Amino acid sequence: MKLLVVDDSNIIRSRIARATLQANLTNLEIVGLARNGDEAVDICLRRKPDLVTMDLTMPGMNGIECIDALLRVAPDLRILVVSALSDKATAIEALKRGAHGYLHKPFTDARLAEALVELMDGLEERHVRYDRR
Amino acid sequence: MAVRSMRTSYFGKYREIVWAVALFLLFDLAVLVLNFYISFQISSDALAINMAGRQRMLSQRMTKELLTAAVDNNQGIVKLSSLNDLRKTAMLFDGTLTAFERGGTIPGGDGSPVYLDGLKTDAGRALLRDARQLWQPLKDAIAPLMTGDIFDPAALSVAVRIARESNTKLLVLMNELTTQLEGVARDKADRLRTVQTVGIMLALLNFAFILFKFIARLRATDRKVEAAQQETAEILATVKEGLFLLDSSFRFGSQYSASLARILGMEITPGSDFRELLRQMVHPDMYPSTVDYINLLFGDRVKESLVMELNPLTAIEVMVPRADGSSARRFLTLQFNRASQVGRIANLLVTVTDVTEQVLLQRELAAEKKKSKTELTVLLDLLKVEPAALTHFLTNTEWTLIEINEQLRSVKGEERDYRFLIGSVFRKIHAIKGDAAALGLRPFEDLAHEFETLLARMRDKGSVSGDDLIAVPLPLDELFERVAIVRDLSIRLAGYHDAFSPRPGSEGVVDDLIDLAQRIATERGKEVQLSTDLKMLDELPSPVQASVKSVIVQLLRNAIAHGIEAAGERVQLEKSPVGGIYIALKRDEAGEYELHLRDDGRGLIPRRIKESLIESGRYNAEQLAEYDDKQIIMKIFDPGFSTAAVADRDAGHGVGMDVVKQKLHDLGARLRIVTRENRYTQFVVRFAV
Structure with missing residues (x-):
């Protein structure tokens, strides 16, 4: 299982990566750390992740636009929104667009690991389908 | 996977019933098949009986036709039609007999071809053998009559003879054949009845079993459903x-x-x-x-x-x-x-x-956190403020707030009064804000600023009503609370000051009291002269010292506001226009302290206090009749007590006496009041440390 982390904050990207490694999740490998939406789409096409953690407030392409872009190239991608946004309406909109779950910042390592495990549930039985752009 | 296992368990649950229904259908099918089979056989038997009966009839008809032909022959008549009838009868008889022996298709009762099974029973076959033996000679004798166009009278005579000999036997044999076939058919009909009866009985038993099982299961299910519904209802109710x-x-x-x-x-x-x-x-x-x-x-x-x-x-x-x-x-x-x-x-x-309680608790917690943060800010600010200046600020602020409180309580219900009140309160709060800013007490400054903003909005409104003033007590309470917090903190800090800085002398306190007395007196157009002996204050531990100071401030304020008369009134009473107040702290031989505060004002007059109590609606005259003067005087310590002179908007009467009572309680002190109308009032507070 391959994970892509999308967040404009270096601290959060490192935090998620570290927490994921420390949680020792079987079959979960981090295949990319993206700083913005464009990088995320690029890594997604090259490394073909199964899971994505997605920040909502990013410069340039925002999280919701990024979700749209990623799902266009990988319709079966599972996306976990990780945001500190107090505006629930935006987060709900992200779910409507195709995200699968939401994790509020700040989070504990255990909570992140739980969320990733929950997100991976049932994913082993299939491969994420990628469409050519 | 889950669905399949659910289906399996469903089948398992109803397995007995499924088997019983399958068995029921099997019984029905078996009975139906047997029914068909035996019915078909009975139908076949009925044909055989019918044909056997026809053989009986044909044997007689053949004899009759031979005899008729013989009679015609004797009369010299040859009827070819009669011979044709004989031929047909003989052929039909022979064909039917052959069909009985080997099976075959023959003309039925209505002339249409029917298939007749060969007889298989031993008795039947024996009868057919006998019949064949009897029939064969007759058939042979009739044969010449049936072939050729030439009528042979000799052959007819032979045939008639043989017919006469075998006619009765043949009739008997065909009769027996009919009877035997009827017996066979009857047996089959009996068997069919038995099969049907047994089959239907089994089917009925099976049906009863299904019904019993089904009802039992339904009842069990109903009981479970009812129990579940009951449990659900109980859960939902509780x-x-x-x-x-x-x-x-x-x-x-x-x-x-x-x-x-x-x-x-x-x-x-x-x-x-x-x-x-x-x-x-x-x-x-x-x-x-x-x-x-x-x-x-x-x-x-x-x-x-x-x-x-x-x-x-x-x-x-x-x-x-x-x-x-x-x-x-x-x-x-x-x-x-x-x-x-x-x-x-x-x-x-x-x-x-x-989740109301949780939310309110969370908010309370947040408020507490904010308060703690404020306390910390205050604490840090306090460390920078000179203790005497802080004490002075707190005393003045508290006094001002008490004044505002009294103004709010006593304001009259006209817009002019409200406007006056708002203006007055605004000025006072603004002064507090300025003082706080000067001392660097940010939390006070912020609160005063918020209060000031609220008042400014009221002041700038087109019209002011009593309802607008409802919002005023809240910031007032906050300021009161802030004063209490700071006073408490300053007491706690006093220890640090004691340790790290020169101990503040009682002189500082006396200076504050003189300033306060002058300010209050000036605001009320009075003159006072304060004389003090408060050196003993320096001996007291900080918390006790703070309480004593608080008592002094409140009693001093009351003495000036209520005790000391205006200069003109004093002159009329032949007193000095300048009111005298004496405050002293002494220690007796037993080590107990005595605080004296004496003013030469109008004294505490039980009659006037009584009138105030009745006017306030707290007591009626009958109730107060039971109190003596001493008890009446002690009523000034009731929270919210005010005397008749409350009409003076700038002076809140009785204010702070409940504070004094609380402080005395904290000190564990005893109070004695000595008073004389138009002469003096003296409070003596006695306490141990």
Whole structure:
């Protein structure tokens, strides 16, 4: 299982990566750390992740636009929104667009690991389908 | 996988009934097949009986036709038609007999061809052999009559003879054949009846078994369903949370907990639209997102546990109607959980919880945190402020706040009075703000500024009513509280000052008291002369010292406001125009301290106090008649007590005496009051350290 982390904050990207490694999740490998939406789409096409953690407030392409872009190239991608946004309406909109779950910042390592495990549930039985752009 | 196992278990549950029904159908099928088979055989037997009967008839007809031909021959007549009839009869008889022997198709009763089975029973075959033996000679004798166009009278004579000899025997044999065939058919009919009876009996037994099993199972299921329904009803009746099911078209389910109506403050109708309630509960801006959130839960894409945090219906503030028509502010949380049926999300279980207490506690906690933070800020500020200046600020501020409080209590109900009050309070708060800013006491400055802003809004309004003043006590209380916090902190800090800085002398306190006395006196157009002996204050521990100072400030303020008369009045009473106040702290031989505060004012007059008490509505004359003068005087310590002179808007009477009472209680002190009308009042406070 391959994970892509999308967040404009270096601290959060490192935090998620570290927490994921420390949680020792079987079959979960981090295949990319993206700083913005464009990088995320690029890594997604090259490394073909199964899971994505997605920040909502990013410069340039925002999280919701990024979700749209990623799902266009990988319709079966599972996306976990990780945001500190107090505006629930935006987060709900992200779910409507195709995200699968939401994790509020700040989070504990255990909570992140739980969320990733929950997100991976049932994913082993299939491969994420990628469409050519 | 789950579905298949469920089906397997379903089959397992009804296995007995399925087997019984299968057996029932098998019995029915077997009876039907046997029925068909035997019926077919009976039909075949009926044909055989019919044909055997025809043989009987044919044997007689043949004899009759031979005899007729013989009679005609004797009369010299040859009837070819008769011979033709004989030929047909003989051929039919022979063909039928052959069919009985080997089976074959023959003309039936109506001339159409029918198939006749060969007889298989031994007795039948024996009869046919006998019949063949009798028939063969007759057949041979008739044969010449049947072939050729030439009529042979000799052959007819032979045939007639043989017919006469075998006619009766043949008739008997055919008769026996008919009887035997009837017996066979009867046996088969009996067998069919038996098979039918047994089959139907078995089927009925089976049916009874099915019925019994089915009813027993239904009853067991009914009992379980009833028990489950009872349990559900009990749960729904007792659970504290509001519970109900919501379907994908946002309709309320038919069952819900008894608490739901209480929590929502309204009855819900099963089948009604939940969105109607939702519209009343959430802000219009949030309504679409809330509906989206619920719709997401009806889908299976998002993970339920990963969207809980986004629930917009968490601790939402609602006005819940009460039975008396009023409404109460409550905080509710509606939690949504998927309820799946056979792998499909059919409903959401909605749990409605009244979280008002938690929310209020959280807010209280947040307020406490803020307060602690404020305390810390104050503490840091206090460290920078010179203790004497701080004491002076606190005393003045407290005094000012008490004054404002009194003004609020005594204001008259006209707009002019309200405007005057607002202006006066504004000036006082502004002064506090300025003092706080000068000392660097930011939390005071901030609070005073907020208060000032509120007052400025009132002042700038077109008209002012009593309702506008309702908002004033809140910031006033906050300032009071802030003063209390700072006083408490300053007492605690006193220890540090004691340790790290030169101990403040009683001189500083005396200076503050002189300033305070002068300010109060000036505001009231009075003159006072303060003389003190408070050196002993230096001996007291800081907390005791603070309490004593507080008592002195309050008593001093009362003495000036109420005790000391205006200069003109004093002159009329042949007193010095300058009021005298003496404050002293002494220690006796037993080590106890005595605080004296004496003024040469009008004294405490029980009669006037009594009048005030009656006017305030707290007591009636009869009640007060039971009190002596001493008890009446002690009423000045009642919280909120004010004397008749309250009409003076700038002077709150009786203010602070309840504070004195509290402080005396804290000190464990005893109080003695000595007074004489128009002469003096002396308070003596005695306490030990």
